[in-house]
Amino acid sequence: MEREAFSMPESIISMEDDTIRVGQLVYSGNLFSQEYGIITAIHGEQTHPQGFGLVLNTTKMAELDIVFSSGERSYHVPENVIRHLPWKLFGNTFSASEIENAIHFAEARDQRKAIEKEAAKAKFIAEMERLRKEYPQLLVAADETDHRKRAAKNMRILLKQFKGCKFSVRTDDNSIRVSWMDGPTVPQVNEIINAFKAGNFDGMTDSYEYQESPWNExxxxxxxxxxxxxxxxxxxxxxVVYLWKRLPGNLHGIPQPENPAEVFTMTPRQIPELNMTFGEAVNSLAYQFDCLNSRYVRAYGCSGGFLIPESEAEAA
Structure with a gap:
């Protein structure tokens, strides 16, 4: 079990008065840091400022240093923040030796994190050097300073491996769109271009999370x-030809259209005894066909989900 900066008291008691003390137990209650801590220092005089949460008060107030159970530290937290929800103050007070041990724990954690940060930085640089040697044909910042334009130009270079297919690579304010006709499958292209994504949108926090990588740098x-x-x-x-060949039972009595576009407006719309439309099935089959090598590459990702049997598909 991972160590903590201090041991929690057997029972938590309420504050006896309104005065904050060094060594007092506090609970942050914030969404991303719901954690108990010890107040290790108080700067200035307490003024019991009014206000709620992060609403600042112009009155001069005390500021507090805190060591949390994980070893994280916060410095100069305003008094009015500590006194209001989601924070909580308790009557438990730790001894001087317990406070000192918590501070030493936090210092050791900081030193360990600093060493890990330096090691990660060295690893990051080493990986950049390896990639530069492996892909000497690609542009770097010295060739193109704009990171998005540089990514688009490098995409064009890498996509040349799909000989015989013409790609359109266009940029706008925050994205790059790659389009092409027939050629390789979407997963084959995505394997190359997705390496240039700067991160991902997190629906839980409704924000974009950047993920720094040696490749992107x-x-x-x-x-x-x-x-x-x-x-x-x-x-x-x-x-269309493949679909009628694979499903002779389901499509018995239904004539194969000469114009493939007719499958998107056929009546009935649904393939008999299957939970998909003719259009979904045809799109799914096209999605899995590698036109450059005249082969099916079994892949999920297209609406309808009509998968090529493994026996009839070659690995990508």
Whole structure:
């Protein structure tokens, strides 16, 4: 079990009066730091300021230093913040030796974190050097200072491996969109271009979380990367032919359309005895066909979910 800066008292008691003391037990109650702590120092005189939470008061007030159970430390926390929800003050007070032990615990944690940070930095730099040697053809900041433009240019370089396919790589304020017709499958292209994503949007916090990486630092990045593959009439026709070949029982008595676009407006719309439409099935088959190598590459990701049997698909 991971150690803590101090041991919690057997029972938590309420404050006897309104005066905050060094060694007093406090609870942060914040959304991302719900943790108990010890007040280790008080700067200035307490004025019992009015106000709620983070609402500042112009009255001069005391500021407090706190060591939390994890070893995290907060310095000069305003008195009016500590006195209001979601914070809580308790009547428990730790001894001088317990306060000193908590501070030593926090100092040791800080030293350990500093060593880990330096090691991570060295590892980061080493990985950048390795990538630079492995991909000498790609542009770096010295070649293109704008990180998004640099990412787009490097995408174009890497996508040249799909010989015979023309890609459109366009940038806007915070994204890069790659589009092409037929050619490789979406997962094959995403494996290359998604490396240039700067992070991900977190729906839980309704915010974008950047994830720094040696690749992005060297070769550029964008907040969002989109792939958009178009299907030609020939590819859709191949998918229609395959569908009628694979499902002779389900499609018995239903004529195969000569124009593949007709599958998107067919009546009935649903494939008999299957929970998908003709259009979804055809789109899903096209999604899994690698036109450059004339093979199916089994892959999830397209609406309808009509998967190619493993026996008929080659590994990507």
């Amino acid at each position: 060297l070769f550029g990045s964008a907040m969002y990367v989109f792939s958009d593959r178009g299907y030609s009439e020939d590819l859709l026709k191949r998918s």
